[in-house]
Every structure is written in structure tokens, then in C-alpha cells.
Amino acid sequence: MTSSPVRDILKILSRNDVISFAGGIPDAELIDRDAFHAAFDHVLTNNGRRALQYSATKGEPELLDQIAARLSRDLPTTPDHVQVLSGSQEGIYLVGQVLIEPGDVVLVEQPTYLAAIQAFALAGAQLIPVKTDDHGVLPAALEEAIEQHQPKFVYLIPTFQNPTGRTMDAARRQAVADVLVRTGTPLVEDDPYGELRYSGERVAPIAALPGLGPQTILLNSASKVMAPGVRIGWLRAEGPILRTIEIAKQAVGLQTAVTDQLAVARYLDTNDLDDHIRRIAAVYRERRDAMYTGLRSVLPDTASTTNPEGGMFLWVDLRGSVDTAANLNRAVEQGVAYVPGPAFYASDPNPATMRLSFVTNTPETIAEGVRRLGATFGWPKAAPSR
Ligand SMILES: Cc1ncc(COP(=O)(O)O)c(C=O)c1O
DSSP states (O other): OOOOHHHHHHHHTTSTTSEEOOSOOOOGGGSOHHHHHHHHHHHHHHHHHHHTSOOOSSOOHHHHHHHHHHHTTTSOOOGGGEEEESSHHHHHHHHHHHHOOTTOEEEEESSOOHHHHHHHHHTTOEEEEEOEETTEEOHHHHHHHHHHHOOSEEEEOOSSOTTTOOOOOHHHHHHHHHHHHHHTOOEEEEOSSTTOBOSSOOOOOGGGSTTTGGGEEEEEESTTTTOGGGOOEEEEOOSTHHHHHHHHHHHHHSSOOHHHHHHHHHHHHHSOHHHHHHHHHHHHHHHHHHHHHHHHHHSOTTOEEOOOSBSSEEEEEOOTTOOTTTTHHHHHHHTEEOEEGGGGOSSSOOTTEEEEEOSSSOHHHHHHHHHHHHHHHTOSSSOTTO
16 A cells, blocks of 8 residues: 555645645635634534534434535435535445445546545555546547446546546536446445536536446535535435445544534534625636646647646646656745646556646735746756756
């Protein structure tokens, strides 16, 4: 087992002279601390003994109700369909534990979320990447891979993907859904960023398309839109898999902290989350624009960058023989950090790629960080490696 490069980089970054584009970390100033203070206070004052006690593995009824109501905006969901998680990462782990036998194939995007690679690999999965373009996974390549490998499931992050920031448009979702329904292949849809949209049209999760609900495990989280420190996530599924996941969760941690569940339920009951999301999206939009325009003005013509409609990340491919991992120490010396792209590949990594997060820094700091990246890689001018 190897440690996550992102977590390792986060350790270096306690140095506060380094501008970090590395972590996918919400801006702490935008977390509604006062509202959470009031929510925790209310829970401990009015419901303290229950909040501090053991409880059911599935989740607290108040939170299950809130989650079911929110999910029902896109697909009919009752509290029975929901399992509360200690962060959606726990759901990724549990799905790996209950569905994967050593040697089983899981199909993933290329590149994909590195902690999903870790969790599925830990369960013994063989991860096979499927070709993608700017709109996500290619339906024909997906169908071919399904026929060839008979995967246990396909893992996709269709909206503001980590690490690329890409989103599958409605037509691509339908084409992918058609392949999954036709071949009866289960989907694990990971959607922690979907509500953080800054431009373009909202798209519903693939799970909401006709026929997909019963064969999809949809993962969601409080982390990116409320607060990651409460460690509250959830999954939606149908049928006997829910009970299996619940039993696996008993084995891992018995339950998610009741205090945190009740506080999030209270927060959702007494605050307008949509309004909060609109406020943070306005700030993140400016930061995305600052990073995209800053990069475009200095990147060599040979390099490419995504321009995401939401989420937290932008993906740069410097092309040629540039090695972003080999340059990371130099970048940190220049006072800037990123995550080298290869960590996000299940196989055949592209060494010239990097993931940049735009949410944690102000536009001014982003401009300075981009300048420091330029000093590291020799921009603006032709790619150093050509
Ligand atoms: C794609 C994706 N899935 C899941 C997670 C896990 O989030 P959490 O466990 O905080 O809900 C993250 C966090 O960065 C992520 O990027």
C-alpha cells in the first residue's frame, strides 16, 4: 500500500509561504461556522443524551429524511434508500469491500479520483481505465470494455470530475446510461461536486435517468457544500445491496457520529442550503475565472487546460516530455504546489499533467501562484521540453 500523494503534499504545505493549488479543500472562511455552532449547540442542549449515545448503523431519522428530500429533487428517494456515511469516502471503501472479490475488474475514467483507486485496489480490484474526451467517458469504449472485461461495476464522477473538472453533458449521460442498462452493468456514481456549478446548465445525476436507479449506487457528501470536518456523506441505492453495505459499515465503525448527523440535520432544517451554495459559488466562480484566464495568458500554445463549469479543479496537460512530479520540489521552492497528474491514473500515467485547485485562494493569490508556476516551468514561452 502507498500513501496518497495529496495527503503527503498537504503535510509539506503547513509552510505558509507556499501557495497551495494542491488540496480540494473548501475555503474555511466560506464554511458557515456560526450556523454550525448554533446547530451543535441546539443538538447538545436539547438532545444531548441521544447525540452522545450509540445508535443505528443506517443513520438518524432526521438526517435520512433531509437527505431523501434533497435527492428526490432528481430521483424519487425514501429514507429507506439512504445509508448515512462517515464522509462519502467511506462509501467508496464499503462499496469496494462488498462488491469486489480479488481480481475483479472495475472500470474507471482515465484519469480518476485517486482515493477511489486506493480503496478499490485495497479490495483487490483490477482497475481498467476507459477512454474519455472532454465530455467524459466514451460510450463505445465503455461498451467494448464491458464486453471484454465483464466488470463488477463502473465507477464514474460525471459532474465536475476530480481531477479534470470535466462534466458529462446530457447527451453523453444518456448514451452511457443506454450502455449500462443494455449490458446490465452496475454504476457507482460519485457526485460530491455536482451542486457547485458556476456556469452552464444544471444536469441531473445519471442515476436519475430511466432505468438507472435500481442499478446505481449514488454517493453524495456534505463536505464540499457544507463542511468536510463533520464527515457526513451518504449513498442512495435500491434493493438488497443496501443491507449488505449496512452490515459492512457495522464492521468498519458501527455508525457515523450521532452528534454530527443531528447537527447536519438541524443545519439543513434551519438554513437555506441552496442560498449558501449560491453565495459560495459566486466566490468560487471568480477564482475559477482568475485561474483559467491567468493560466491561458502564460501557458505555451502546446499545453491544454480544462475550463470547468463547477467543482474545484482544473487539469493542465503540459504535453511533451515535461514531468510534473519531477518538478514539484522546484515548484515548492518557488512557493507554489500542485498535485502531479500521474497519481490519478489507474495505469499508463501521463507525466505532463497536473491538478490545480482554484477554490482555496483569492484571485490575487491565484495570480501570484500562476506566476510562480511560470517561474518553475519557464512560462510564458514555448514549452521547455520541445
Ligand atoms: C470524487 C470524490 N469522491 C469522494 C470524495 C470524498 O469526500 P468526503 O469523504 O469528504 O465526502 C472526494 C474528496 O475529495 C472526491 O473528490
